[in-house]
Amino acid sequence: NAGVMQNPRHLVRRRGQEARLRCSPMKGHSHVYWYRQLPEEGLKFMVYLQKENIIDESGMPKERFSAEFPKEGPSILRIQQVVRGDSAAYFCASSPGIYSNQPQHFGDGTRLSIL
Amino acid sequence: SQELEQSPQSLIVQEGKNLTINCTSSKTLYGLYWYKQKYGEGLIFLMMLQKGGEEKSHEKITAKLDEKKQQSSLHITASQPSHAGIYLCGADLHMTTDSWGKFQFGAGTQVVVTP
Numbered sequence: 001n002a003g004v005m006q007n008p009r010h011l012v013r014r015r016g017q018e019a020r021l022r023c024s025p026m027k028g029h030s031h032v033y034w035y036r037q038l039p040e041e042g043l044k045f046m047v048y049l050q051k052e053n054i055i056d057e058s059g060m061p062k063e064r065f066s067a068e069f070p071k072e073g074p075s076i077l078r079i080q081q082v083v084r085g086d087s088a089a090y091f092c093a094s095s096p097g098i099y100s101n102q103p104q105h106f107g108d109g110t111r112l113s114i115l
Numbered sequence: 116s117q118e119l120e121q122s123p124q125s126l127i128v129q130e131g132k133n134l135t136i137n138c139t140s141s142k143t144l145y146g147l148y149w150y151k152q153k154y155g156e157g158l159i160f161l162m163m164l165q166k167g168g169e170e171k172s173h174e175k176i177t178a179k180l181d182e183k184k185q186q187s188s189l190h191i192t193a194s195q196p197s198h199a200g201i202y203l204c205g206a207d208l209h210m211t212t213d214s215w216g217k218f219q220f221g222a223g224t225q226v227v228v229t230p
Contacts, residue, residue, distance in 0.1 A: 004157075033218070041222070042203070042221060042223055043203065043220040043223075056217050059217075091157060093158075103163050106157040106159075106160075109156070
């Protein structure tokens with residue numbers, strides 16, 4: 001499967017636990033984007049990463065959320081001490097470059113549920 | 116506030132009928148992307164428009180970007196059950212090297228196709 005791979009597809013956590021969401025971009029893509037989709041709301045940009053660099057994290061909550069895209073391995077979105085309000089679908093997208101003529105391709109998302 | 120406004124929010128169309136979805140921006144669009152999302156799944160890239168006046172078609176779906184590059188429409192001809200889903204427009208609204216890739220999305224238009 002050459003598409004964007006996200007895992008897990010579904011993740012259940014209790015309040016206060018940590019959630020780790022993984023994203024492997026399409027082959028040949030070095031740019032990764034994370035979005036959050038809340039029920040009844042649209043898709044909101046969170047963070048844009050290249051290998052080992054965070055380019056734009058203006059959509060990330062200031063606390064408890066972090067993202068990385070190491071030289072080797074998938075991109076990770078980490079949420080510490082989860083709260084009920086973190087329940088949402090988290091989507092990862094990737095693209096080959098920074099130019100605006102290249103669409104982002106999306107994974108199937110991780111649905112995070114907080115008990 | 117939403118920088119990309121989609122209308123209508125939802126629509127129900129009888130199979131075989133045409134439908135149109137609009138996406139309006141308060142800023143110049145440097146790249147406009149149409150995606151389709153089925154419930155519980157990721158976003159599927161449909162089309163990308165960049166130039167004012169540009170029009171693209173794929174099967175029964177046609178998308179246009181107006182001359183001023185502030186509005187796009189998605190038109191489906193002779194709708195089929197497979198066209199049901201949520202259609203989202205996404206755009207690059209910031210023409211700076213630090214913000215490329217930071218997509219804004221409309222809230223989506225839910226399309227239901229009835230027999």
